[in-house]
Amino acid sequence: MSVRLKLTLSYAGFLMVAGVLMLASVWMFLLRDVPASWLIPLLPNVPRVFDPSNFGPGVFVTAAAVVLVFLLVFGLLGGWVLAGRMLSPLTRITDATRKAANGSLSHRIRLPGRKDEFRELADAFDTMLARIEAHVAEQRRFAANASHELRTPLAITRTLLDVARNDREHDPVELVDRLHFVNSRAIDLTEALLLLSRAGRRTFTREPADLSLIAEEVAETLFGLAEKRGVAIEVAGDAAHTVGSPALLLQMATNLVHNAIVHNLPADGTVWITTGVLPGAAVIVVENTGEKLAATLVSTLTEPFQRGSERIRADHAGVGLGLAIVESIVEAHDGTLTLTPRPDGGLRVTVRVPLGPVR
Incomplete structure (x- = not known):
């Protein structure tokens, strides 16, 4: 049976039960001990068949049956209409689901009306x-x-x-x-x-990690590349404990610092690596000197294979996935990645990941 039919039968059944209980209560508490001669004057239009001599339980049962039949018909019709109105939002949701299953992902339900359970489901x-x-x-x-x-x-x-x-x-x-x-x-x-x-x-084992130790390891690993390009690396900050994949977090920091070194000034550039703790988050910030960047360019740098043609260096172009990998790693750790152009040139990258226990 459909949900609409089930609701209709439920409405009608409930109405019937309520009617039976009401009629039984009337008979038990009001009419059972009342003499028939008292009821007939209150009912001037009652046919003569209802005289005091034959007014009794049988007559009441007949009248109650008529009432119950009326309640049954009314409950079925009213329940069918009410169930249809209540379930109409589900019809729209079902239609949208079918369209999405057929590949039409641009369709939206946009259910009107007040905010209720169906509206929340549709939204x-x-x-x-x-x-x-x-x-x-x-x-x-x-x-x-x-x-x-x-x-x-x-x-x-x-x-x-x-x-x-x-x-x-x-x-x-x-x-x-x-x-x-x-x-x-x-x-x-x-x-x-x-x-x-x-x-x-996200198929990795989560372990405790300290972003400050990761920052120091990355700085030490990339010191040779920075020295070759005339870029100074400065590491500062406090311990920043989190839980995740140490290998992926190390790759994330390596990509950030590597980009900061490669996309820097031709000489006398600087890369700053700072770690710390904010409410509920461990933070690592990587900043570098360099050319001034437009906000429209910065907003696209995390897209795969987006190298930023205005900043690219032919001798170390990379494959265009550095920041895309960083963003994917950050999202896998339920964190946030923020890229902001520095007023004096260069880029400021802020990574926030959930704070972990101190080991």
């Missing part, structure tokens, strides 16, 4: 559809970009091999070096894609 469903639509669009864009990025080194490799086949006198050492560079770049891109997928699935 939650609309919010879910909006998030799914955005996620699907992002995945499609990511797949297209990944396909393009992966196709580039393969195309370059084929071109180099075609040239070498047609030019037998070409230096094989140079060919090998160029193929090695292209192959290394393809491997780096593949590993970055795998890391991004791993962070997005």
Whole structure:
């Protein structure tokens, strides 16, 4: 049976039970001990069949049966109408669900009326559809970009091999070096894609971690690259305990500091790494000097394969997934990532993750 029919029968059944109880109460407490001769004068239009000699339980049962039949019909009709009106929002939600199942994620319920349980359900469903639509669009864009990025080194490799086949006198050492560079770049891109997928699935063991220790380790690891580029690294702040994957958090901090070093001033640049604690959150902030950045450019830097063409350095371009991986790792740790251009040039990146217990 449909829900509407079940509700209709429930309404009618409840009305029948209430009618039976009401009539039984009337008979038990009002009419059972009242002489029939007292009731007839109160009912001037009663047919003569209801004379004092034959007025009794049988007559009352007959009248009660008529009343109950009326209540049954009224309960069925009224219950059917009321159930239809109550369940009409579910019909709209069901239609939207079917459209979403068929691939139409742009449809929204937008249920009108006052805020009740159905309205809350419809609004939650609309919010879910909006998030799914955005996620699907992002995945499609990511797949297209990944396909393009992966196709580039393969195309370059084929071109180099075609040239070498047609030019037998070409230096094989140079060919090998160029193929090695292209192959290394393809491997780096593949590993970055795998890391991004791993962070997005949240398939990692959560352990206690201290962002201040991670910051010091990253600074020590990237000290050689910073020194080579004439960039100073300054680490400061307090312990910032959280719970998550130490390896992924280390990768997150490494990407941030690496970007801060690469996208910096040509000389005498600085990278500041600060850790600390805010109410309910462990925080790591990475800032760097550099060119002044437009807010519109900064808002796109976390998109996959968005390198920021105005800031790119040809000798260390990366694969365009650094900040995308950072954002995925932060989201996997239920944190927030904020990018803000510095007034004097450069970028300020703030990562907040839930505060963990102090070990």
